[in-house]
Amino acid sequence: MLYVIDTHVLIWYFTGNKRLSSDLKMTIDQVRQQGGRILVPTIVLAEALVVAVKGRVVFDIDQLYAQIQTEPEFRIVGFDADIFAETLRIQKIPEIHDRIIAATARFYGASLLTKDGIIRLSDEVNMS
Numbered sequence: 001m002l003y004v005i006d007t008h009v010l011i012w013y014f015t016g017n018k019r020l021s022s023d024l025k026m027t028i029d030q031v032r033q034q035g036g037r038i039l040v041p042t043i044v045l046a047e048a049l050v051v052a053v054k055g056r057v058v059f060d061i062d063q064l065y066a067q068i069q070t071e072p073e074f075r076i077v078g079f080d081a082d083i084f085a086e087t088l089r090i091q092k093i094p095e096i097h098d099r100i101i102a103a104t105a106r107f108y109g110a111s112l113l114t115k116d117g118i119i120r121l122s123d124e125v126n127m128s
Helices: 007-015 022-034 042-054 061-070 081-089 096-108 117-122
Strands: 002-005 037-041 074-077 111-113
Touching: 002 007, 002 022, 002 096, 007 022, 007 042, 007 061, 022 037, 022 111, 037 042, 037 096, 042 061, 042 074, 042 096, 061 074, 081 096, 096 111, 096 117
Parallel strands: 002 037, 002 111, 037 074
Antiparallel strands: none
């Protein structure tokens, strides 16, 4: 079980937001209980910081970051040249942050945990 998590899914999961689908919550819970891995791209953390600073969703970004760092099922992964090269190959996702997140999933051969309709319809990445 290897997944990459998108920004809204990450925030909604850790804040208990009802906007998170039961399927996505169940998948994350299952990974955490059965020792799978959820990759958290640094771009997701940067987007989460913007959401926190702008107050769109009220949550403690420092607490979220600390929890991700301490839980063994989560691993933060960076945006490097290999993922940039994969980003160049993605054509059907116009928004650059979403392309980077999808490219991260493709690079690692992981399924993507997202609610984003454009990504889901793009067929550029495997979904959970």
